[in-house]
Amino acid sequence: MEFSKKMVIPAIVLMLLGVLVAVGPWTFAPVCEVHTAENPNGLWVITAANKTLPMPCGYTARAEIGIGAATVIVGGMMLFATAIGSIISLAAVGAMMGGATIALPAALTKTCALSSHTCNTLTAPFLWVMGIVLILFGAALIVYRKKLMK
Amino acid sequence: MIETNEVMKTYETLSGRITALDQANISIKDGEFVLIVGRSGSGKSTLLSILGGLTRPSSGKVMLNGKDLWAMNDEDLSEVRGSELGFVFQFPGLLPTLNTLENVMLPTMFCSKVEEDPSERATILLQTVGLGDKLDSFPNQLSGGELKRAAIARSLMNNPSIILADEPTGDLDVNTEKEIMDMFCRINKLGKTVVMVTHNQDLACFASRVLSMERGIVSEEEGQKCERI
């Protein structure tokens, strides 16, 4: 494997995006009732009937860790992408991760029903934007692949 | 056939009126190779641009193939420029955004007299001027001589009867200059009228007739004989 100098910036950008996707739903764009050290299992709600119920946005937050981690790995692999084929395929996978970032809150694990929940006012818009950025970034890498080749 | 009748061109400047062309009466027959020689500022380029329908004279008449050039409206005049005249300037004037083939084809976009396929005709013209292998090259990839040859090919695109050339060899070295002049001679032999403006007296031997210009006045040069270089 050969290190590609030209891919350093794209790789770092992709890894950063991945970290944001993984960390965002737990920190600055939190899903509902994300609790920290004192209450690590904060992804549920206590109903009036004193019942503990899991929330869909909690699953979204968990799943986005996976997507973010996968994106970071793709970014890491980009550091060693010298051939045009590997640039294209890694960029495509990066764009697909963008699609998955959106698909989780939009269709797969979803968010809470009420629009005023933070998962709807913060997390979902944040993930949409990150997803779009990832897709556009992947597409841009494919368009400018020739300039990135070693 | 080009005929001018008392053509004048004056410019108003801060230091007064300048007469660039003074009552020019010239007549150029079909198939002639006419060289207009004069120092810079003598008014030769002004004369050529009036003959080519590019600058409106202050007074006088220009008849081109029986048509009163400056009595026409913009539409008809543009049509004449596009179909009956071909221009070559000292600067090649190729568009940097188009490749050689597209540059040569460009005139057909404004006026299309030729029935052949534009791309085929342009290719043949470029092959004739020796640029058959540069069809896809862009102007910045061509040398000075090549640019000039492409400009000549472009001037022939709409198969005009008259070629007007303004100092076409002005910026070329001696060898390339000869090459380009030979090309004009070949064009002339095909039956096209060539009117060329130059400050270089040495080119007189290529022409069938030489007019000289000084301070806006045109006069016929007699007895110009020379051997081809």
Add this chain to the structure above:
Amino acid sequence: MAKLSYGQFLWRNLKRRSFRNVATVLTFAVVVCSVLIASFLTEGTSNSTRAGMTRLGADLLVVPQEYASNADAIIITGKPSTFFMNTTEMTKLQAVPGVQRVAPQTFIATLSASCCALPTQLIAFNSTMDFTVTPWLDQELGRPLEKDEVILGYQIKGTDVGQPIIFYGHQFKVAGILQPTGTGVDQSVFVRDSDAIVMARESVKVAWQPIEMNPGQISAILVQLEPGADVQQVSADIAAAAPEVSVITSNHLARKIDAQLASTVGALYLTAGAVTLISLPLIATVSTLVVNERRREIGLYRMMGAKKGFVFNALLAEALILAMVGALIGLVSAAAIVIIFNNTITVSLGIPFLWPGLDAVLLQTWWVMLLTVLLGALSALYPAMMAARSDPYESIRAGQK
């Protein structure tokens, strides 16, 4: 390629001036984007207010004076609250001229429902007197609400029709789900007041945090006016007859929502206006400079037989293409922003929002796009005219220098 097409010709010319192009496209994109966001928000909000008031089905909503803003919030954004008023006010209201019918409702903010993490607004209505939910029931269910049945607002869709839903330990069954309105109604749950009282009584035993609700306790009175009655007049009469209450009308709500939206919409229009005012003369100037820079090129076209009209059209077409691309980018970004940040915008501004019908959206979009493209053409008019008029030989020579 048999011939160089006009489209290719324009495209090649555009490709060369990327800085001017990007600047122009961005300008138009920003203008279109801000105008469209403002117009989507304005339309969506008024559409939503209309839908919400229609769903409530009352001309006036009478609430205790000190809770007037709580009631506004329930309707506008669905921020739940619990408050009560005296039942005797009802009799006072019925005596006011112009009042046809009154019906009581009780608002209870739940702590957390089984469907949702945040408190939900329970609205208990009196099935014998009600005239707001009952017509909907007749139309959609063809029967009145039975014991322990609830109707859910559109957004509480975690639970489907026929499924159980638990509030304060009391199990209800979902009888129907309302159409979206974009208002607080979407986050409300409608129950019969008799069931609500049973639930309150049980909550003492089963719920984590019980609720206090006693028979005869009401939060608001919905008023239907006699046909032709003047809303202003009746509101004033009610205020005089029952000084302890506040009257909420749809006008009052619309004004309140407008006020909440005004600064944002104002800022958006200001942005669009400022960008237009600053950029258009700039674009016109840049276009004029570009025409000057392109004088030789234009002279060459004329030399090759291009008519004045061709030069004028080509330059105008370039400007139009840039304006259109910009407008399209603006449209896509405006739609994306309003769709993606819908919840963020509505919650932070405290406004209701319901997308107007596609036809209304398309009509708005069409006008904004048309105006932008016209603006683009306007900015290119003078330079294009100048270019077409210039003397070909002068142009060629000017370029030579």
